[in-house]
Amino acid sequence: MYIVKNAKLLDGRKVSIGIENGIITCVGECRGEELVDAGGKLVIPPYFNMHFHLDSVFLPVQNISGTLWEGIRIWKEIKGKLTEDDVIKRATTAVKLMVAYGTLWIRSHADITEKEFKILRALLKVREELKKIADIQITAFPQDGIYTDKGNDELLYKAVELGADNVGLIPHNEITREDGVNSIDLAFNIAKEFNKDVDGHIDETDDPNSRYLEVVAKKTIENNWFNRVTAGHVTAMHSWDKAYRYRILPIVSKAGITVIPNPLVNAVLQGRLDEYPKRRGMAPIRELLDHGVNVALGHDCIMDPWYPLGSGNMLQVLFMAIHLDQLTGFDELRNSINLITYNAARAWRTEYGIEEGKKANLLVTNAEDEIDLIRFMEPPRYVIREGEVIAKDGRYVLINGRWEEVKRKP
Structure with missing residues (x-):
């Protein structure tokens, strides 16, 4: 021994x-x-990184405005030009860096609206090649939306067939509310057919009228997909009125949905149209926990079109979350380590x-x-x-x- x-x-x-x-x-x-x-x-x-983008990590681009919208434009222009070898090289560097900082579980999104699946195939290879040092899950992520372009629904289905671990979605990026709801239905239908978890970008906006989390919670309960759904970002929650949060969060808790704030990135992307004071743009961690909602954290990005910084250190992510949500009460501070350890393990459903x-x-x-x-x-x-x-x-x-x-x- x-x-x-x-x-x-x-x-x-x-x-x-x-x-x-x-x-x-x-x-x-x-x-x-x-x-x-x-x-x-x-x-x-060890730590978990519950929300990340290995496909865009370390891209040598410059977001002049620093905004979400410019980042989306840059990514849309370059993603089709990427090669598998380039994605593998950058993603491999990022995984090794995260492992060195103590993260052994990494959930990454792969943009499957890159129609040739070069990104997805590259990340599936990284998952296999580095499995001795890290457990990597790949979420099939329709970055541009499912119903914004004809055939994206078929791409999502095929990506799961090719080996993606989770079914992604981004309902707030759809053109209409109806399309957003339909995208949630499709994600659950695919998840049930292939017995996969659902891992969505949900309500990542400053718009207080973006309320797709309630739909995700309802569909989770209807489909008996308890404890198998994660909702990334949910930054609109910061702009929801308290009465609405008070009503909806117990339902989110009942569904066993884990909310994944990404404090480093959303602290700089959200509130861009605000004058002062600016909204912090992060899902309220303390309030979620008080309502029995599981919360874990994601690093989201490192040196890509959306975020020019990042080291791969989940303690840096936690440090930012503590400050933004003022989790400095003695017990809150001590228990905050759970946001990158035990709470994340619960969402991953691993021993x-x-x-x-x-x-x-x-x-x-x-x-x-x-x-x-x-x-x-x-x-x-x-x-x-x-x-x-x-x-x-x-x-x-x-x-x-x-x-x-x-x-x-x-």
Whole structure:
């Protein structure tokens, strides 16, 4: 048995963690060959990135206005010109960077309105090639909308046939309210036929009249798709009046929908037409949690048409969420780590945690506790996946048995 010794857990216990054949077999006083010495520092399960775009990551473009609309225009102009090799190169760099920062589960959207499926095929290859260091899910995402262009509905269906893990949608991008509702129906029909989860961009707008989340909740309940739906962004919720949120959020909770805010990107994209004061443009995390809605976070973008920054560090995402939603009460701050760990695992529907019988997925950090972890946002000293050290110090990852230095961009 291998052990991670001198580990401090989130509940304050100081333990050793025993590992055999990639499984945690002991938490407490364990004896065995030392794998790593945690030195009394915090050891936690790894992070999730529940909403990302690997297809556009690291694109060398300039969004002069910094707006969502210019980003959409840029992407529309260049996506058909991308090659599989280019997408694979950029996406691979991003995954390695995220793994080095402690993220072992990544859910990425693939724009399937690129009609030749070069993007989708590239990301499916990345999913396969990097499966030893990360679990990657690909969502078939109709970026331009399902009913905005003839045949996009067929593309969505075919993308799932080709191997996409989840069915995507973007109802607020459809031309009419009716088309938006129909797009939700189609997504659920495809999800049920192929037994897939639904993973949508929902109400990503400042328009308070954008209320597709209520339709998604109703369809989730009608189709008995409980706990199998995620709603990304939902920035319009920030503009909904409180009485409406009070009515609809218990229904979202009943449906088991997970809401995925993307605080880094939406903090700069939303409220662009506002004078001062500007809306923060992020789904209200505290209010969602108070209504029993599961909430997890996404990084969304790194250096692409919509966002010129980003490091792949989910602690940076969490740090921004804490500030935007003012989650600085002592218990709120301590529990906020769940937004990139346990809450996300619930949405992913995977076994998770530092318990006997669970897979030995661990981060050995430099932090004394979760508050220090968030304060300094340092990469983990060691990333352990199924009992094997696969990344060190935010600088190195183990690929096919060889250590390589992580690139910050291609």
